[in-house]
Amino acid sequence: MLRHPTTPAAADPYLAPSTSLGSRAGRALWGVVHLCLFRPSPRLTFGWRAALLRLFGARLGPHCHVYPAARIWAPWNLVCEDAVCIADEAVVYNPAPVVLRSHCVVSQQAYLCGAGHDIDDPAFPMVSQPIEIGRYAWVAARATVCAGVKMGDGAVLGLGAVATRHLQAGGVYAGVPARWLRQRRGSDGR
Numbered sequence: 001m002l003r004h005p006t007t008p009a010a011a012d013p014y015l016a017p018s019t020s021l022g023s024r025a026g027r028a029l030w031g032v033v034h035l036c037l038f039r040p041s042p043r044l045t046f047g048w049r050a051a052l053l054r055l056f057g058a059r060l061g062p063h064c065h066v067y068p069a070a071r072i073w074a075p076w077n078l079v080c081e082d083a084v085c086i087a088d089e090a091v092v093y094n095p096a097p098v099v100l101r102s103h104c105v106v107s108q109q110a111y112l113c114g115a116g117h118d119i120d121d122p123a124f125p126m127v128s129q130p131i132e133i134g135r136y137a138w139v140a141a142r143a144t145v146c147a148g149v150k151m152g153d154g155a156v157l158g159l160g161a162v163a164t165r166h167l168q169a170g171g172v173y174a175g176v177p178a179r180w181l182r183q184r185r186g187s188d189g190r
Contacts, residue, residue: 013123019095023074030056030075041068053078060084061102077114081135096128101135101153111144134169154184 017024038052046065054060057076064080069088072078077094080086081102090106092098095115106112115128129148136154139145143157151157152169161178170184 013125016123018126023095026056026076027074030072034071039068043068073114087141094131095126096147097130099130099132101133101137103135104133104137104139104151106133106139107141107143109142110139111142112139113144114147116147137167154186156184 033052038049041048049066049068050060050064053066053072053075058078058080060080061082063083065085067086067088070086071091073093074095077097078092079097079099081100083103084100085105086092087106087108089109092112093114094112098112098114100106112131114131115126117124118127131145131147132150133139133145134151134153134155137151138156140157140159142160144162145151145157146162146164149163149166151163151167152171154170155167156172157163157167157178158172158174161174162176163173164177167173167178172181172184173179174181
């Protein structure tokens with residue numbers, strides 16, 4: 001049903017914020033830091049970017065490589081174990097926690113989408129769910145991991161694929177939606 005143009009904005013649930021005032025303020029401040037200090041940093045200054053992310057509440061293990069053109073929506077909802085890579089132009093949209101286990105890789109232009117909207121509710125509220133990427137797993141370039149998905153250890157999500165459900169450990173997946181192709185040799189991914 002369409003809203004009549006004379007309905008007051010306060011009565012329109014589509015105009016209500018999806019997140020708290022604190023979250024919006026934190027993201028505004030993070031946006032300034034990202035634009036002024038994170039994004040223009042030299043490519044190999046991984047420690048600098050890790051320090052900025054930690055300053056905003058991210059929990060990063062040692063040897064994490066977050067590239068300067070990566071976009072993290074809410075650093076305070078990001079957990080990276082050791083030796084994680086988030087490549088240039090990867091997007092981590094994380095209103096809910098995103099956990100990246102040891103040695104996993106999120107490639108260029110990959111999209112970790114931690115929220116959507118309840119299409120059956122007239123107010124269309126945001127619904128967020130955590131994402132977890134297992135140890136030695138790989139989210140290939142332009143692949144998408146949807147809210148609530150867990151990728152098992154050593155799982156591979158191929159180029160441009162879309163994971164809408166859990167991916168088993170060591171499985172190789174491709175397509176839209178992602179489908180299992182085969183088991184990865186050395187099922188732990190190493």
